[in-house]
Amino acid sequence: MNPSYHNGYSSDSHAQYSTGPAGFNPPVHDSTSQDAEQTRLTFSPSITQQPQPPSLSRPSSAFSSGPERHGASQQHHETSQRAQPAKNSVVIKVGMVGDAQIGKTSLMVKYVEGSWDEDYIQTLGVNFMEKTISIRNTEITFSIWDLGGQREFVNMLPLVCNDAVAILFMFDLTRKSTLNSIKEWYRQGRGFNKTAIPFLIGTKYDHFVNFPREDQEEISVQAKRFAKAMKASLIFSSTSHSINVQKIFKIVLAKAFDLKCTIPEIENVGEPLLLYKSV
Template sequence: MSGMAKQYDVLFRLLMLGDSGVGKTSMLRRFTDSEFESSYISTIGVDFKMKTLEIDGVKVRVQIWDTAGQERYKTITKQYYRRAQGIIFVYDITDESTFQHISKWVGDVDEFTPNQVQRVLVGNKSDEQPNRQVSLELGVKLANSYGMDFFETSASSNRNINESFTRVVELVLQAHKSDIDSLIGSLDEYLDRAALGGEPPSPQLDSSSQRTCAC
């Protein structure tokens, strides 16, 4: 293998969906920056952060889009649906209305995203047990009805944050395994030939000499 180190093998885009105030930004900050602040200004439109994970020997660069939950930004948010390989639906266990609205978010995704998009359901703010309005059992039941994995998380106490994000990345990897194996093989061949001074193949690499999975 050549000395041209790969920063990552594939790039995935994840999308966080849920009502305003459920803690999507807090979850994302905890996952990407290991930070938590008790108060945030509501996201306007969309924002994103990046993180690199290594799963089963594959270096995955994850671009995570944090979307506004307010109705007035819904049109903007939908523009990002088709570009996502993974969706994280988030509700607040202390606010039953955010749980009830998950069906609306799922309906939007069914309408606007590819069939292969992977999904998990998250009930956030599990540290606020005295204020709980949605039971664990209801969360599990809803996730099962949609065929999703389920996590109760807390950005404040860092409960299940890494686990929930990592799981959706694992699901995307599994769904696109054959495509990813082919892309990584092409990239390795490209780097090896380039190091030997030969004519490298053209695996449609991006500007960072890595490959974006547009599966």
């Protein structure tokens, strides 16, 4: 069933970045496959193909032998190759934690592969995927770590949280109990990594939007309160309808490198909340 969304919002749009200047009382502070193909090209409109330098090899001459001509051309080719700027590479580790069956793996697969499978496969332990994008002369690899939500896997939390640049604390918008669990996930995650940028991510918005207005307001207000206490960005998403999936990782990138992000915020109940500028 396709929900009827307010204000005609649609799936993820592309944001632009430009260089800019540089929690609940927690105990420790704290769409389609085509979209995936487009990410490399549209993530930054300023990405351009570097033009190749014109060949400077001399034309054939009756006064020069074949080997000499080949040697001059090869020498210039090697010099041209050395003149090309080497690409920088950066790895951004992103951890994903939250209760079982809330859509962590689905969101990761949707972002990396651009696909979505309705059949749920429970994560046992830790899932790991990578996606590389190019911005100007830099290759950025998102290294995404997804922890199974069963409590028996909590001993693997350090594997997911240690060295993470950002941690996505995720909950199911249609199950209030998973939002209440965020307190404990946040406490434990911050225990292993106090510097990671926190995000509070609500999943399954396509189902949540059909809830009665008062239920939507209750969950939205509570999520805003939690996000404020966590000093976290708050984003409602839907994997099946490609709502805010790409934007989550664009905002992660912007915050990781102190870049200006032009994605508009959404703060009205009844719409997929997207709040990140004030944290």
